[in-house]
Structure formats: C-alpha cells, structure tokens
Amino acid sequence: MSTSGSLNGQRSRTIASELEAFLSDIQREHGLSNNTVTSYRCDLRTAAAALTKPIETIVTSDIKAFLESRDEQPGTTNRRIASLGRLFRWAVNQGYALHNPVDQIGARHHAEHRPQPIASEAERRALDVAIANSTQPYRLIFTLLREIGVRTDEVLNLNIGDVILEPGREILLVHDSKGGTKRMVVLTPDAMPRSLRGLRSWMRDMDEGLAPDTPLFRSSRGNRASYDTLHRRWVHVCKQARLVDIVDGREMPRYTLHHLRHTAAAELIAFYPEQVVRRILGHRDPRSTRRYAEIVRAAPPNGSNSLATPRREQQAS
Numbered sequence: 001m002s003t004s005g006s007l008n009g010q011r012s013r014t015i016a017s018e019l020e021a022f023l024s025d026i027q028r029e030h031g032l033s034n035n036t037v038t039s040y041r042c043d044l045r046t047a048a049a050a051l052t053k054p055i056e057t058i059v060t061s062d063i064k065a066f067l068e069s070r071d072e073q074p075g076t077t078n079r080r081i082a083s084l085g086r087l088f089r090w091a092v093n094q095g096y097a098l099h100n101p102v103d104q105i106g107a108r109h110h111a112e113h114r115p116q117p118i119a120s121e122a123e124r125r126a127l128d129v130a131i132a133n134s135t136q137p138y139r140l141i142f143t144l145l146r147e148i149g150v151r152t153d154e155v156l157n158l159n160i161g162d163v164i165l166e167p168g169r170e171i172l173l174v175h176d177s178k179g180g181t182k183r184m185v186v187l188t189p190d191a192m193p194r195s196l197r198g199l200r201s202w203m204r205d206m207d208e209g210l211a212p213d214t215p216l217f218r219s220s221r222g223n224r225a226s227y228d229t230l231h232r233r234w235v236h237v238c239k240q241a242r243l244v245d246i247v248d249g250r251e252m253p254r255y256t257l258h259h260l261r262h263t264a265a266a267e268l269i270a271f272y273p274e275q276v277v278r279r280i281l282g283h284r285d286p287r288s289t290r291r292y293a294e295i296v297r298a299a300p301p302n303g304s305n306s307l308a309t310p311r312r313e314q315q316a317s
Helices: 015-030 034-050 060-070 075-095 121-132 137-149 154-155 193-204 225-240 257-268 272-280 286-298
Strands: 165-167 171-177 182-186 244-246 252-253
Touching: 015 034, 015 075, 034 060, 034 075, 034 286, 060 075, 060 257, 075 225, 121 137, 121 286, 137 154, 137 193, 137 257, 154 225, 154 257, 165 193, 171 225, 225 244, 225 252, 257 272, 257 286, 272 286
Parallel strands: none
Antiparallel strands: 165 171, 171 182, 244 252
16 A cells, blocks of 8 residues: 555545545534534644644654644643544544544543633623623623623524423523533523523524524524624624723723633532533533532632622513
8 A cells, every 4th residue: 555645546635635624524414513623624724734744654753753843732732633533433434544544533622711701790681781782692602601601602502492392391402512412401490590481482482493403593694693793793792791801902802702711710609509501511620520519619708709698580581
C-alpha cells in the first residue's frame, strides 16, 4: 500500500480535503446546529493548516506537536482534541484511516475554574425586565437560558417534539451539545415559572399540523433561529438594562449569554440537590456543579448580591 495514497488506493485524503464532507455527514446524522458546525470548522481548519499529511499517515505525535505549538488555554485545547477525535472516528468509519490517533491523547486539565454568575441582584433584575420586554421568540429563548441554564446551542436546537407539557409531566428533551445525547429536563413551577408559562403560550400559538422535528424557534424566514441573530438581540437587551461598558471606544455587553447559564445554575442550587442540578445542566463532571454550591454557601445570607435566596414570582414575567 502506498503511504501517499488513501487506504482504498484512491486519491490522497487530507483533513483539508475531507473537512466539508465530514461536517455535512455529522450535521445530517446528528442534527447539529449551524453554530456547532461552525465551531468544528474553525477548529479543523486550524488543524488542517498544520497537519497536511494524508489522514492515514497522521499519528499521535503529530497531533500532540500541533496542540503544543498552539500554547492555548486548556479549554481551547480540549475543544480541538474533541473536534479532531470526532473527525478521525469518522475517517475510520469511512475507511480513510486504520485507527484514531487522538484516542491516545488525554484532555488537558483546567486550572481551577470558578463559575461567574451575575452577582448583583440589581443587575439580575434589570436583565429580567429587559428580557421580559424583548420580542418573541427571543424573549422565550432568553428566559430559558436565564431560568433553566441550558446551553445556547441546546435551546436553539430544540424542536417542537422536544417540548412535553402534559399536566404533571412538563419536560424538555434537550440535545446535549457536548455529549451528543439527549437528556430530560423536568420543568417545575417553583424554580422555572416563567419558562413554563412562556412555553405553554408559545406552544398554544404553534400550528398543530407542524411535524415534531420542526424547529421550536424560527427566524422570520422560517429557518432555525441563529446564534448570530440571538447575539445581536442580546446586545440590545444589555443596552436596555444599561449593562454596557465602553471598551476601546466601543460599546460591549457587560455579560455574555453564557453568564445566564452560570447565574441560573447558582440559583437552581437553592431549589435542588447537586445531583439534580447536574442533570439539568448536563454536567458530566460533578465537580462542575459543586462549584456553584460552593459559591452559594460562601455568599452572605442576606447581602444585596446574594445568589442564595431562591427566585420569587415577583420577578418580571
């Protein structure tokens, strides 16, 4: 067998030459959002520029050398490891490689990472009011992020069939954007009142004839709502809440969409045991959930910035 050709004797296949075929396949088979596919594309284009050899000749040491040359934060390195691992699993299934060289590479350990919930009660309330004044579907999307703590991709990837609102059995079936599986998130009126009300209203207004795989949130053009549009709406929400800072002469939101997840997680700890919150958030490592409990325990019990007090219904709906 020639080392310059592919395993099946055809043209040489590289990461660059097979990138779009790989992305097309995984998006079709797993229903990944456009934002997730874009993230894979960025990671793999960077790798393709350094790993130019035929796929079947790339070995573990090549991958390690590429990662070490980047000198990046552990989170970024781990994301690149995950992207390359998925590409090579696909390549093995396609017969383009005999083994996955990424299997021998372990994840990089993070330095101790502390979540960053929005500590100020006044700022949380200002955001809640601005979210409540947003137009649909973004009002409901922001509410789910703010109150349940699911990831942005997971909310945008919801379909009509993923929403179950039977009395006593209110559930979201969430496509886990990291694990690629589904998890059930039980919606309760004590911890998630605005999400429940919003979803009931939203589903009542939906055409009953729509297929279960129809996107729950769609743009004005009928396509699945996009991350880019959601981010623009988020900038507007932050401006309405007066939570915008001037950085290098430009207006920048004080908080990101991911801060909503951190904030929701810290508040959910006041309602549920850690193992329940872990399932809601989709954490694989229990330590990720435990850090929120530590933050809540360390907060002053009656301070103006306390996250320990459960949400109340007086919040904007």
